[in-house]
Amino acid sequence: MTTTLAAPARPAPGARRRVLALASAETRLLLRNRTAVVNSLLMPLLLVAAVRMIGLPTAGGPALVVTALGVTLVFLTYYNLVTTFVARREELVLQRMRTGELTGPEILLGTAVPTLLVTVVQVALVALGVAVLGEWTAPVDVVLPLLALVVGAALMVVLAAASTSFTRTAESAQITTLPLVLVATSVSGLFFPLSAFPAEVAGVLRFLPLSPVVELARLGLLGETLDGQTVDLAGAWSAGLVPLAVLAGWTLVGGLVAARVFRWAPRR
Amino acid sequence: MHPSHAPARPAVPPAPEPPAVEVVDLRRRYGAFEAVRGISFEVHPGEVLALLGVNGAGKTSALEVLEGLASPSGGSVRVLGRDPQHDRADVRRHLGVLLQHSGLPGDLTVAETVTTWARTLTDPRPVDEALAQVGLTGRADVRVRSLSGGERRRLDLTLALLGRPRVLVLDEPTTGLDPESRRTVWTLVRGLVDDGAAVVLTTHHLEEAEELADRIAVMRAGEIVLAGTREEIAETQPATIRFTLADDAPPLPAIPTVQVSAQRPAVELHTRALQPALTALLTWAAEHRVVLGGLQARSASLEQAFLAVAVADGDPAAA
Numbered sequence: 001m002t003t004t005l006a007a008p009a010r011p012a013p014g015a016r017r018r019v020l021a022l023a024s025a026e027t028r029l030l031l032r033n034r035t036a037v038v039n040s041l042l043m044p045l046l047l048v049a050a051v052r053m054i055g056l057p058t059a060g061g062p063a064l065v066v067t068a069l070g071v072t073l074v075f076l077t078y079y080n081l082v083t084t085f086v087a088r089r090e091e092l093v094l095q096r097m098r099t100g101e102l103t104g105p106e107i108l109l110g111t112a113v114p115t116l117l118v119t120v121v122q123v124a125l126v127a128l129g130v131a132v133l134g135e136w137t138a139p140v141d142v143v144l145p146l147l148a149l150v151v152g153a154a155l156m157v158v159l160a161a162a163s164t165s166f167t168r169t170a171e172s173a174q175i176t177t178l179p180l181v182l183v184a185t186s187v188s189g190l191f192f193p194l195s196a197f198p199a200e201v202a203g204v205l206r207f208l209p210l211s212p213v214v215e216l217a218r219l220g221l222l223g224e225t226l227d228g229q230t231v232d233l234a235g236a237w238s239a240g241l242v243p244l245a246v247l248a249g250w251t252l253v254g255g256l257v258a259a260r261v262f263r264w265a266p267r268r
Numbered sequence: 269m270h271p272s273h274a275p276a277r278p279a280v281p282p283a284p285e286p287p288a289v290e291v292v293d294l295r296r297r298y299g300a301f302e303a304v305r306g307i308s309f310e311v312h313p314g315e316v317l318a319l320l321g322v323n324g325a326g327k328t329s330a331l332e333v334l335e336g337l338a339s340p341s342g343g344s345v346r347v348l349g350r351d352p353q354h355d356r357a358d359v360r361r362h363l364g365v366l367l368q369h370s371g372l373p374g375d376l377t378v379a380e381t382v383t384t385w386a387r388t389l390t391d392p393r394p395v396d397e398a399l400a401q402v403g404l405t406g407r408a409d410v411r412v413r414s415l416s417g418g419e420r421r422r423l424d425l426t427l428a429l430l431g432r433p434r435v436l437v438l439d440e441p442t443t444g445l446d447p448e449s450r451r452t453v454w455t456l457v458r459g460l461v462d463d464g465a466a467v468v469l470t471t472h473h474l475e476e477a478e479e480l481a482d483r484i485a486v487m488r489a490g491e492i493v494l495a496g497t498r499e500e501i502a503e504t505q506p507a508t509i510r511f512t513l514a515d516d517a518p519p520l521p522a523i524p525t526v527q528v529s530a531q532r533p534a535v536e537l538h539t540r541a542l543q544p545a546l547t548a549l550l551t552w553a554a555e556h557r558v559v560l561g562g563l564q565a566r567s568a569s570l571e572q573a574f575l576a577v578a579v580a581d582g583d584p585a586a587a
Binding site for chain 2: 014017018020021022024025028029032033088091092093095096098099100101102103264265
């Protein structure tokens with residue numbers, strides 16, 4: 001019986017080819033949407049301008065990059081992906097793609113690529129803006145903030161996939177994404193550093209999903225720990241182990257939950 | 269009649285290879301509702317099976333298991349000897365699926381859509397050739413959202429056929445197509461079958477089943493109530509003889525196997541043995557010099573058989 005199947009299961013090369021095929025089509029779709037392109041370039045520039053004008057406590061150069069990182073991950077990556085996944089599901093695009101050789105994770109990743117690209121571009125634009133304004137200071141470490149960006153983006157993908165299970169239409173994503181958006185903006189250290197909270201409260205809040213992203217970015221870019229102490233490279237890494245573990249844990253759990261609850265077709 | 273025991277089509281010699289599709293006692297349940305209630309069938313390479321039934325008969329629910337998109341709640345499905353869901357990577361390479369409803373991003377052109385799909389496949393057909401086959405060459409640079417319904421369906425079909433599938437699952441392939449497009453699709457499918465593909469399709473067009481299928485399985489309320497070649501299915505219903513008879517004609521003889529369902533002047537007879545019945549009738553008419561006005565004799569059609577079982581309410585045992 002098995003001889004009727006010519007080729008064995010294909011490992012990575014096939015997967016990369018398939019994801020790239022889908023990703024380039026999705027990127028083409030994004031580039032055809034001029035409003036979306038302009039918005040995604042304008043937003044980070046406005047953020048740099050606005051935060052400087054308002055003068056939030058996080059307004060210093062590198063601190064602004066930290067804020068931009070968190071804001072982009074939640075408002076762009078997470079929100080965009082929930083609406084995209086839901087829209088594609090309701091249009092029956094996901095179900096059709098599942099009839100081919102693409103696997104489920106490949107479909108989600110390929111669909112997410114344009115959003116992930118815009119995420120990186122936006123954070124880079126903010127960093128560039130800060131540098132142009134002459135407010136850039138040499139970071140303590142760049143690997144931790146990069147990990148915060150990359151793993152943070154992966155976390156947003158799985159959380160977005162999981163969130164589609166309770167989001168019936170692309171429009172209702174405005175409401176269903178609120179819990180994460182609220183938690184992220186108020187108690188994850190994004191606009192108000194967790195060091196502003198009592199130590200016991202901060203000790204709990206650092207285990208929320210977006211908190212380790214902010215914590216890692218602050219460690220690397222500002223050399224500042226959760227309780228406001230200044231550290232060097234070694235100190236940043238030893239303080240970074242807990243948030244790295246928390247971030248990895250959320251991503252893993254998010255992935256498992258997403259795999260369980262994700263629906264490929266509209267509810268009938 | 270059990271569908272898996274139905275004879276293969278005569279043109280194909282008994283195949284030593286295993287069936288391309290093997291479905292045994294398949295069940296699908298949604299909560300308390302059982303949409304598919306234990307159906308079994310086989311499809312061999314080079315063969316077309318049509319699942320015929322009214323809407324809600326369970327055809328799509330059954331196909332979703334073959335496509336690997338859903339788990340059965342009972343029974344088993346093998347495609348090329350593998351489980352379409354658990355051995356997904358092995359099966360998908362050789363499986364072409366046309367969903368009843370499916371979506372495509374509207375802002376890609378036809379050519380971009382097909383090229384993208386081709387790049388996700390192991391051994392795709394050339395894009396130009398695939399578009400030419402379905403008559404979409406002239407529409408290659410048109411955005412998908414600007415296509416007509418029929419053009420969309422042909423594009424869907426292009427994608428389903430692009431990977432040179434050995435097993436093809438088509439859920440209502442020609443619904444919404446104009447007659448010419450429908451012919452195009454039939455020709456395409458027949459070409460694939462001639463090259464050895466195994467095809468399972470659903471339809472509620474009897475003409476499509478007659479045109480394409482080697483074997484037909486009629487589904488009703490989640491069960492296969494009738495299966496066989498179209499001739500075998502038609503034979504489950506009696507043939508009909510009609511004629512008019514003058515009032516002064518002698519009484520009709522009693523012919524074995526014949527039932528009289530309408531009396532003179534417009535006589536209607538039913539029989540499962542048309543030729544002997546007709547011979548007896550004509551012999552009697554000649555002997556008695558009786559004129560059988562407007563004489564008609566015809567075997568039962570697939571449509572008659574379908575209507576008799578597919579839409580009959582109540583007792584499934586009647587089939």
